[in-house]
Amino acid sequence: HILLNPLLLLSLIFLHLSDFAVCLSGLRPVSGIDISTPSSVEAVNGTNVKLKCTFSSKYKVNPQSVAVSWNFRPLNSGSDESVFYYHETPYPPQTGRFKGHAVWSGDVTRGDASITLQEVPPTFNGTFVCQVRNPPDVHGNSGEINFRVVNKVSLSEIGILAAAVGGACGIIMVLLGIFVAVRYCKKNRMDNDIELHSREQEWKDPTVW
Structure with missing residues (x-):
């Protein structure tokens, strides 16, 4: 049996419910949510760094329904890991490598879905993926950030x-x-x-x- 991270499971459930709601409403996605992130970010080992993610939707942003999920893809091409989840309130990770490292830095009413990584270690080298859903606008691109941790000079x-x-x-x-x-x-x-x-x-x- 595969044990899913609670945050990742919550994110998947919400995304599927959002898709189901769109089907029931009869709406067909036209343009989808547009997400913007920097292509790459470099941080010094042990420092804090903000991962910027902004979005725009053709529908009015509803703070009660907007969902933000951040996932991580390791360099060794392993399975994706949940980094952070937001739906009305932040849900920081309780387990895994990002526990105590990821905090909410966004404001969905302003189209900001950013998070901050604190005291980044070399194990954070990889790709961070930002996804946003604003039902009924649940389709669109995702933002990917190639993240690199460098050693500071002693x-x-x-x-x-x-x-x-x-x-x-x-x-x-x-x-x-x-x-x-x-x-x-x-x-x-x-x-x-x-x-x-x-x-x-x-x-x-x-x-x-």
Whole structure:
């Protein structure tokens, strides 16, 4: 037997009921809900990030009937996992990898179905799917976000990088100083040689005066 996540089961039930309501009403979907999401989002490991999802419907948005479901598809192409469900009130996940990580950040009256992921770990790498239903408008596209978690630079790594850059700059400054000093010494030596040569000529040839 397959044990379904309660949120995923609730979402599936509502979607099927929405389709059934459309059939009973005799309405035929024309354009469907239009959902917009960024194609990709990148976040630093351990930080919070907002997954934006906006929607528009040809029908007036009814806060009592709008349903929002977020699902997750892992990189290894495993089965979809429920991330978040909203219907009149938020239903955050109680089990699974997203427990304690997903919070509601949207406002369905303004066409906003966004959520926020808190303290994201590398296990969140994958595809997040946003679906919205506004009966009788229950058909349309879904928004997909390719999500990537990157490792943040540690303080020790920053220190090593700063030390390397500082050391390189120091070496360059020392070499530049040596180069300038050598040129200065050579110039002084040449000036002294010229002056000494001139004096020798004066001593040897008194008619110079």
